[in-house]
Amino acid sequence: MKDYLVRGLVNKRNARVFAVNTTNLTNKAREELGLWPCASAALGRTMAVTLMMGAMNKDQEKLTVNINGGGEMGTVLATTHCDGKIKGFVANPEVHYEYNSTKKLAVGMCVGNNGTLQVIRDMGLKQPMTSEVQLQTGEIGDDFAYYFYVSEQVPSVVSVGVLVDTDNSVLSAGGFIIQLLPEATDEDITFIENKMKGFPPVSDLIHQGKTPEEILEMIFGDEVEILAHQDVFYECDCSREKMAEALAALPDTELEAIINEDHGADLKCQFCHKSYHFSEDDLKQIQENKHQ
Structure with a gap:
């Protein structure tokens, strides 16, 4: 049924x-x-x-x-x-x-x-x-x-x-x-x-x-x-774009620390456990877009 x-x-x-x-x-x-x-x-x-x-x-x-x-x-x-x-x-x-x-x-x-x-x-x-x-x-x-x-x-x-x-x-x-x-x-x-x-x-x-x-x-x-x-x-509506938005919403100091110390980020959706990887270059692009 x-x-x-x-x-x-x-x-x-x-x-x-x-x-x-x-x-x-x-x-x-x-x-x-x-x-x-x-x-x-x-x-x-x-x-x-x-x-x-x-x-x-x-x-x-x-x-x-x-x-x-x-x-x-x-x-x-x-x-x-x-x-x-x-x-x-x-x-x-x-x-x-x-x-x-x-x-x-x-x-x-x-x-x-x-x-x-x-x-x-x-x-x-x-x-x-x-x-x-x-x-x-x-x-x-x-x-x-x-x-x-x-x-x-x-x-x-x-x-x-x-x-x-x-x-x-x-x-x-x-x-x-x-x-x-x-x-x-x-x-x-x-x-x-x-x-x-x-x-x-x-x-x-x-x-x-x-x-x-x-x-x-x-x-x-x-x-x-x-x-x-x-x-x-x-149905989970998560996406790479939404995860990028979540990273962009972080305080500048926190995002900067992730770039300089972790050199990347792996995010997992809590609703479906799908993982999204962001390289150091990806994070720098998110940071740049954030301040445009």
Whole structure:
């Protein structure tokens, strides 16, 4: 099944809904970044929500989610231009714990909950808009539900999951978001709460072959109206030109030191691990262009 996202409305329940399958793109991130299972789960969950948040916004708005809970995994970051393409990284991908009682991935333990979830929206204005909340569990889904409630005042159900095989490959990944509209009644809230009691993990449903539409239909039946589909991909947009721009942005003294002491530079993209080499002559040309 290909990766894609759907956006819809449930008018009878005064809710808008989103659901996404991100299995292939999460597996691609795992392969390119060398993620261990907990890192695959943390980044996969974060990317699923980031893509669904992107579907809430205007096209080409850059949306970045930065999570750091003080755990061994360090920063978990995902960024998209709300066009279905996403990239991300984990500061320390080689961390792995399981909960003894369930043998499930201990994502919250690896991420930690002594930190923040930060959302940065860049709409091409002078300054991007940044909002931030304290992490609650580090399990990602609960933390985003808290973010929507506190930062955007939108009561939301956020369910995300990643199922990892014994060979560390990703068997399934994705999620769904249910957001109540201002017209929602107590009856609507009770209906959704009851539906969520004992609802299967979304990663299990995707592994069973359920599509994003079918998952939403399990909750709302034929009440859900799908408004849009969007294919989603893991794609890094790094380039030699962008790396040269990063070198040009360095302070003059730092760039001069790299030229005189290192006689060259090797830069690696944190999103895809592709390497770029700049010779001493390349750096001198960057320095010259910088002051033209």
